[in-house]
Amino acid sequence: MPEGDTVARQCRILDDALAGAVLTACDLRVPRAATTDLVGWTVREVRPRGKHLLMRLDPPGPGAAPLTLHTHLMMDGIWHVDGRPLRSSDTSAGPRPDHTIRIALTARHHDGQETRAIAYDVKQVRLVRTADEDTLVGQLGPDLLDPAWAADPGLRERAVSNLGGEPERPLGLALLDQHLLAGIGNIYRSELCFLARLHPAAPVRAVGDLGQIVDIAHRLLRLNSDRAVRVTTGGMIGRDGDLWVYGRGGRPCRRCRTRIVRGELGEPRLEGAEARVLWFCPRCQAGP
Numbered sequence: 001m002p003e004g005d006t007v008a009r010q011c012r013i014l015d016d017a018l019a020g021a022v023l024t025a026c027d028l029r030v031p032r033a034a035t036t037d038l039v040g041w042t043v044r045e046v047r048p049r050g051k052h053l054l055m056r057l058d059p060p061g062p063g064a065a066p067l068t069l070h071t072h073l074m075m076d077g078i079w080h081v082d083g084r085p086l087r088s089s090d091t092s093a094g095p096r097p098d099h100t101i102r103i104a105l106t107a108r109h110h111d112g113q114e115t116r117a118i119a120y121d122v123k124q125v126r127l128v129r130t131a132d133e134d135t136l137v138g139q140l141g142p143d144l145l146d147p148a149w150a151a152d153p154g155l156r157e158r159a160v161s162n163l164g165g166e167p168e169r170p171l172g173l174a175l176l177d178q179h180l181l182a183g184i185g186n187i188y189r190s191e192l193c194f195l196a197r198l199h200p201a202a203p204v205r206a207v208g209d210l211g212q213i214v215d216i217a218h219r220l221l222r223l224n225s226d227r228a229v230r231v232t233t234g235g236m237i238g239r240d241g242d243l244w245v246y247g248r249g250g251r252p253c254r255r256c257r258t259r260i261v262r263g264e265l266g267e268p269r270l271e272g273a274e275a276r277v278l279w280f281c282p283r284c285q286a287g288p
């Protein structure tokens with residue numbers, strides 16, 4: 001499951017490649033949009049919202065309202081631009097078979113250059129009026145990568161109060177819940193629980209300072225949205241030193257040398273999270 005930083009990075013590359021260009025071919029291979037023709041529409045911008053990608057389109061002439069083409073990468077989705085995968089540490093960047101294409105766009109720039117953007121295996125492909133975007137993403141909590149984050153303390157306050165709103169819920173589940181705050185996936189929830197020195201099943205109320213966790217999450221996502229390789233350790237440890245616990249089952253904790261344990265923690269109301277693996281240090285992270 002791509003994390004918010006990966007989605008932000010893919011959006012930035014798509015935006016660089018497509019903004020201002022006019023669609024000359026458009027193939028939406030999903031039943032509800034298959035007959036939609038977006039030829040002549042201009043890509044205004046591509047923006048992330050949590051883990052959702054929003055491609056905003058302006059109509060060819062007056063009379064039509066701007067539209068948003070929405071996608072979610074879910075487990076395996078990835079965009080390619082001019083044949084190059086938008087690499088990430090979450091998803092395989094290898095070649096994808098044609099039958100997994102969900103969206104194929106060609107766009108022409110003012111100088112006549114054409115760009116081809118293809119989305120493989122993306123989910124939740126939907127087209128709505130831009131004015132109605134909230135019907136798709138309005139339920140999300142504050143976005144940790146919202147450009148307004150630094151200027152608007154209300155975003156952080158709302159994230160902290162949302163997290164604190166269910167004090168008995170396991171921290172490892174609350175952090176994943178995009179309705180509370182948007183952008184954290186399975187990797188960051190393991191890393192953040194480690195940094196908070198709490199077992200993922202420990203209740204939210206055990207966190208001394210929720211604001212501090214939100215601040216760390218924001219900082220890590222922002223730093224990593226500029227990088228192809230995700231780092232939560234500060235990158236000071238050297239080879240294989242990118243993450244504290246995620247994916248490190250059986251290997252020594254970087255803090256206390258105890259072996260890292262692989263566990264599972266999920267709940268049905270979280271997307272695809274019925275039994276989601278996680279990793280923790282049984283010594284550093286206090287139990288529930």
Ligand SMILES: [Zn+2]
Nearest residue numbers: 253256281284
């Ligand atoms: Zn440890």
